[in-house]
Structure formats: C-alpha cells, structure tokens
Amino acid sequence: MISLEQIDDCRWRIPKSGAMRVPGLIFANSDLIRAIQQDQSLTQVANVATLPGIVGYSLAMPDIHWGYGFPIGGVAAFDLEEGIVSPGGVGYDINCGCRLMTTRLRADDIRPLIRDLVQALYHHIPTGVGSRGPIHLSPSDESRVAVMGAEWAVQKGFGTPQDLERTEDHGAMAGADPSVLSGRAMQRGRDQLGTLGSGNHFLEIQTVDQIYDPVKARQFHLFEGQVTVFMHTGSRGFGHQICDDFLKEMGQSAHKGLLPFELPDRQLACAPLTSELARRYLAAMACAANYAWANRQILMHWTMEMFLKTLSIRPEELGMNLLYDVCHNIAKKELHQVAGRAIRVCVHRKGATRALPPGHPLLPEIYRSTGQPVLIPGDMGTFSFVLAGAPGSMERSFGSSCHGAGRVLSRTQAVKQAKGRAINRELEDKGIIVQSRGKQTLKEEMPDAYKDISQVVDVVEAAKLATKVARMRPLGVIKG
Amino acid sequence: MTAKKARVTFLNHTADMGIRVTAPTLADLFERAGEAVIDTMLKQRPAGRTSPVRLSVAGEDLPDLMVRWLGEILFLFEGEGKVVTDMDIDSIWENRIDATVYTVPFDPEVHEMMTEIKAVTYHQIEVARRKDGWQATVIFDL
Numbered sequence: 001m002i003s004l005e006q007i008d009d010c011r012w013r014i015p016k017s018g019a020m021r022v023p024g025l026i027f028a029n030s031d032l033i034r035a036i037q038q039d040q041s042l043t044q045v046a047n048v049a050t051l052p053g054i055v056g057y058s059l060a061m062p063d064i065h066w067g068y069g070f071p072i073g074g075v076a077a078f079d080l081e082e083g084i085v086s087p088g089g090v091g092y093d094i095n096c097g098c099r100l101m102t103t104r105l106r107a108d109d110i111r112p113l114i115r116d117l118v119q120a121l122y123h124h125i126p127t128g129v130g131s132r133g134p135i136h137l138s139p140s141d142e143s144r145v146a147v148m149g150a151e152w153a154v155q156k157g158f159g160t161p162q163d164l165e166r167t168e169d170h171g172a173m174a175g176a177d178p179s180v181l182s183g184r185a186m187q188r189g190r191d192q193l194g195t196l197g198s199g200n201h202f203l204e205i206q207t208v209d210q211i212y213d214p215v216k217a218r219q220f221h222l223f224e225g226q227v228t229v230f231m232h233t234g235s236r237g238f239g240h241q242i243c244d245d246f247l248k249e250m251g252q253s254a255h256k257g258l259l260p261f262e263l264p265d266r267q268l269a270c271a272p273l274t275s276e277l278a279r280r281y282l283a284a285m286a287c288a289a290n291y292a293w294a295n296r297q298i299l300m301h302w303t304m305e306m307f308l309k310t311l312s313i314r315p316e317e318l319g320m321n322l323l324y325d326v327c328h329n330i331a332k333k334e335l336h337q338v339a340g341r342a343i344r345v346c347v348h349r350k351g352a353t354r355a356l357p358p359g360h361p362l363l364p365e366i367y368r369s370t371g372q373p374v375l376i377p378g379d380m381g382t383f384s385f386v387l388a389g390a391p392g393s394m395e396r397s398f399g400s401s402c403h404g405a406g407r408v409l410s411r412t413q414a415v416k417q418a419k420g421r422a423i424n425r426e427l428e429d430k431g432i433i434v435q436s437r438g439k440q441t442l443k444e445e446m447p448d449a450y451k452d453i454s455q456v457v458d459v460v461e462a463a464k465l466a467t468k469v470a471r472m473r474p475l476g477v478i479k480g
Numbered sequence: 481m482t483a484k485k486a487r488v489t490f491l492n493h494t495a496d497m498g499i500r501v502t503a504p505t506l507a508d509l510f511e512r513a514g515e516a517v518i519d520t521m522l523k524q525r526p527a528g529r530t531s532p533v534r535l536s537v538a539g540e541d542l543p544d545l546m547v548r549w550l551g552e553i554l555f556l557f558e559g560e561g562k563v564v565t566d567m568d569i570d571s572i573w574e575n576r577i578d579a580t581v582y583t584v585p586f587d588p589e590v591h592e593m594m595t596e597i598k599a600v601t602y603h604q605i606e607v608a609r610r611k612d613g614w615q616a617t618v619i620f621d622l
Binding site: 041244252 | 490492493494496497521540541543544547548551555558559588593594595596598599601602603604605619621622
C-alpha cells in the first residue's frame with residue numbers, strides 16, 4: 001500500500017521511502033484520488049521516483065491511470081548529467097497528440113449536414129487497425145518526413161506555413177537522425193502516413209458551447225456556437241516500432257548489468273542520458289515525433305477538403321485554421337528552475353501536455369501573451385476543453401498539464417458494461433453522430449469508461465497549471 | 481499435442497489488456513500465448529496451415545524471450561499483413577525458440593478486427609515454472 005499525504009484540495013504527496021530518490025506528487029481532488037487508488041498507478045509514480053537523476057518530484061496529473069512502466073499522466077524530469085531517458089516514459093505512440101482547428105462556421109448552420117460530414121470523413125480518412133493510406137513513402141521521402149516533420153507535409157501542399165508556427169516545436173523536433181532507425185521501423189512507417197489509427201484515436205466535429213475567458217478566447221479565435229474540429233492521433237506503427245526496438249536494446253544492457261541500479265519494472269528500461277544509446281534513442285524518438293506532426297498536418301488538410309466538398313463552400317467561407325497542435329507522449333530537453341537554480345533537464349511527459357505560461361520564449365508571437373493553448377479531449381459523449389498555460393506552471397509541474405479524461409474502466413469491463421446497449425444510438429440521442437471502424441471500439445471507448453473530464457480540468461485550474469478558456473461539445477465523431 | 485490442457489485468461493488493466501497463460505510444457509505455453517495475440521486482435525483466428533514462416537527468436541531469459549516471440553507474431557501482422565493461424569514449436573530453450581508459424585494474408589473484409597495491439601510490453605512480465613507446469617503473464621499496449 002502506497003502511503004499518501006494530502007497537501008491541499010488538489011495535491012497529494014507520496015513521501016520518499018525505500019529506493020525513491022524524490023517524493024511523488026499527484027494533482028487530484030478527493031473524488032479522483034479515490035479512483036486513482038483503485039489501480040496500480042500510485043505504485044508506478046513511486047517506481048519512477050527511483051530512477052537515477054530524477055529532480056523535484058515524480059509527478060502525476062489528475063487523469064493519471066495505470067500504464068506500463070510509467071503511469072499514464074506521469075511527468076518526470078531528469079538531470080542531463082546524472083539522469084536517464086526511458087522509452088517507456090514516452091510510450092509506444094511517440095508524439096501521440098492533439099490538434100484543434102477553428103472555422104468560421106456556426107453549428108446551427110451545418111447541423112442538418114453533420115451526418116454527411118461524418119460519412120465523408122469516415123470514407124476519406126484511413127482509420128482502423130493497421131490502416132494504410134494513399135501515401136506510399138520512398139525510403140528517402142520517409143527519411144525527409146522523419147527530419148522535417150510537418151514542414152514536409154506543407155511543402156507537399158498539405159497546409160500552409162502558418163500551420164507550422166502554431167505547432168509545438170514548429171512541427172519538427174531537432175536532432176532527428178533516420179540513420180539510427182531499424183529496417184522494421186522504416187517498413188512500418190512506409191504506408192501509415194495520413195492514417196488515424198484505432199483505439200482512442202479520433203477525429204471530432206464539435207461546437208464551442210461555453211467560453212470561460214472571453215479575452216483569451218478572442219485571441220484563440222474561439223466564439224460560442226462555432227464549429228471546431230479536434231484530432232487525436234500519433235506516429236502509428238513507425239513510433240511503436242521505434243519504442244519497441246530501444247526498449248529491447250536498453251533491456252539488454254540492464255540485463256548485462258550495465259545499469260548501476262535495480263529496475264523496479266522491466267518496462268522502465270532506460271539509458272544514462274550521457275550514453276551513446278540515449279543519444280540514438282532521442283534521435284529516433286525525434287524521427288517519430290516528426291512523423292506524427294506530418295501525420296496530423298496531412299489529416300487536417302484532408303479534413304478541410306472534406307468540409308469544402310460536403311458543404312459546397314469556398315475556403316474563405318470555411319475559414320479552417322489551426323489553433324494549435326501539441327503532443328502528450330514525449331521526452332524533451334528543457335530549461336527549468338530546480339531548487340532555485342536554472343538547469344537543463346530531460347522532461348518525460350507520458351500522457352501529459354506541455355502547458356507553457358504567458359511570456360515563455362518558446363511560444364509563438366500570437367500566443368506570447370495568452371500562454372500556450374492546451375488541448376484536452378474528453379470522451380466522445382461529453383466535452384473537450386481548451387486551456388491556456390498558467391503563470392507558475394513551470395515551477396509547479398515542469399510546464400505540464402493533463403492530457404484527457406483518463407480511463408476508469410478497463411476495455412474488458414467497458415465491453416461487459418456495454419452489453420446489450422447500442423452505444424451509437426445512445427450518443428445519437430444526445431445529438432452526436434458516430435462512425436467507427438472496429439466493432440468493439442465504441443463499447444471500449446464509451447463515455448462511462450472515462451473519468452469526468454470536467455473534474456480533471458477543474459483540478460488543473462485549481463492547481464494553477466492551466467486556466468480554462470473554452471469548452472466544446474461533440475457533434476460528430478469518427479473513430480478507428 | 482498437450483495444448484488442450486493449456487489455458488488463457490484475459491486480464492483487466494485500466495488502459496490496456498493482459499493475458500495469463502498456463503500450460504503443461506514450455507512449448508505449449510509459448511504456443512498458446514502466440515495464439516492469444518491473434519485471438520485478442522481478431523474475432524476469430526482463421527484456420528489452416530499455409531504459407532509457413534520460420535521464426536528463430538533469441539532472448540536474455542524466458543520473460544524476454546516471451547516478449548520478443550509475441551512481438552514477432554505481432555510484427556508479422558502489423559508489418560507484413562500476415563495472420564498467424566497455427567504454429568509448431570520446433571525447439572525451445574531458456575534463451576531461444578525456433579518455430580514454424582503458418583499464415584494467411586490479412587483481409588479486412590474477411591477477418592473481423594476486435595482490438596489493435598500496439599506492442600507487447602515488459603510491464604509485470606512473468607514466465608515461471610509452477611508445480612504442475614508453466615505460467616506466463618503478459619500485458620499488451622492497446
């Protein structure tokens with residue numbers, strides 16, 4: 001049993017014990033913490049705290065749940081000299097992330113056409129398990145995607161340079177080196193660019209139904225009743241293979257006794273940040289991150305095409321623009337204040353979103369005064385949120401926020417509870433049209449399987465990690 | 481074949497899914513775990529012993545060998561579009577397995593997909609001898 005101390009209404013501490021090098025810190029209210037205690041996620045927070053070079057706290061966001069190795073919703077920063085990088089601390093879906101597009105449309109104007117839009121998107125956007133798209137990359141183009149990221153897509157006509165400015169890292173993480181990738185990673189990446197995938201990945205037509213901060217909403221070009229489109233996907237089989245390759249290699253060195261400490265879980269296999277192996281992993285991870293940004297850029301372009309075609313309107317009438325694209329599975333070298341000293345650390349965000357405060361130098365000019373847009377999808381039956389990174393977020397959470405509602409039921413439990421229910425009809429009764437490729441996906445992903453997103457976001461705001469700007473309600477969803 | 485005595489139980493995990501396999505012999509254990517990968521992904525594992533593929537997998541120890549072995553079956557599906565229908569374990573030691581797996585090309589019109597496995601993880605991996613045989617626990621990332 002993990003011991004837990006309440007600090008205030010939205011923070012809980014796991015005191016240092018055993019091999020833990022730092023305490024654990026969980027952002028949650030008492031309702032959420034009860035659900036969190038039901039699975040093994042707190043043990044995972046404590047396990048991460050045992051890894052060498054960890055600084056500050058082993059953190060967990062309010063949507064934390066049991067992952068493999070790191071908890072989902074975990075954030076941990078490691079000293080560049082003494083610390084490690086762990087592929088399991090990034091996850092298999094490297095740069096899984098979210099993208100939000102705004103439009104000039106009002107939901108009331110297109111309501112009768114939502115079903116047609118969902119159908120058009122469903123037929124045009126490759127979805128589902130192992131989905132392959134119409135883009136077949138030559139090895140040299142695949143390497144270019146891995147280095148250039150979203151810019152490759154823009155150069156090929158998918159979107160505009162303005163989109164790059166509104167993407168984390170301008171859609172291309174530095175240090176990507178395709179020469180470190182395995183043949184298998186290249187093979188799996190060849191046909192999967194421009195595909196949504198399956199599971200919890202989705203494309204959702206939404207309407208803004210509540211504005212919390214009118215000033216920031218205006219700066220984000222959000223207004224009540226507006227149609228927005230939310231996307232959640234990542235680096236597909238390309239990223240999965242890269243994670244798998246390096247976990248095995250790092251596991252091997254742990255087995256040979258090359259790691260000077262005991263791993264509490266083999267999935268936490270890692271390499272010292274100063275090692276050649278860590279350098280190669282980070283170079284490969286950047287390739288996958290860039291692939292994911294190119295993927296979301298292409299999918300956004302096809303989404304825009306489908307809106308134009310289905311609604312028979314001109315691009316200027318649609319006015320589809322990227323609000324922001326942000327990843328939530330990544331490790332990044334960043335500058336942070338730790339114990340009153342500015343140091344560069346490698347921040348792992350596994351199911352956690354970067355949330356830079358106003359004035360941060362990494363923000364594009366348009367968001368310099370607002371703070372970074374933080375995109376938080378809920379389940380397909382409730383809401384998604386746009387927040388803005390709050391002043392002080394760097395000190396409180398290494399500039400991080402939650403990434404979604406967080407599961408509360410396992411997939412098997414969800415399928416069992418959904419037995420005899422027509423989830424798509426239940427959603428239609430709430431005015432949400434859903435199309436899904438996998439027969440089980442709707443049951444596995446039904447709203448009851450997730451925590452209450454509003455509570456998760458309220459904790460993030462109360463803990464001053466990010467502040468609420470707007471809330472969106474789903475109108476139509478396509479899933480893999 | 482003693483595989484009929486082997487058993488697969490699907491385990492609950494909040495985000496993902498696991499399997500617990502028990503079997504009288506190590507070869508049966510690996511065979512049933514391999515089949516469970518396909519049974520997790522497809523509504524029905526197709527029958528047949530066509531298009532054999534020879535697999536030789538090496539690992540550091542039995543748990544590592546299990547993760548790598550299941551990873552090969554997953555890669556055949558994800559990377560090459562081949563569904564493993566049946567298999568013969570030719571030989572197995574603590575750090576190596578040689579097997580022949582039989583495959584059919586994946587056809588989304590015929591093979592109904594249930595769940596995508598992104599990867600076979602090392603999280604809480606266990607392969608251990610029990611008094612009446614072997615037991616393995618494996619968690620998949622979905």
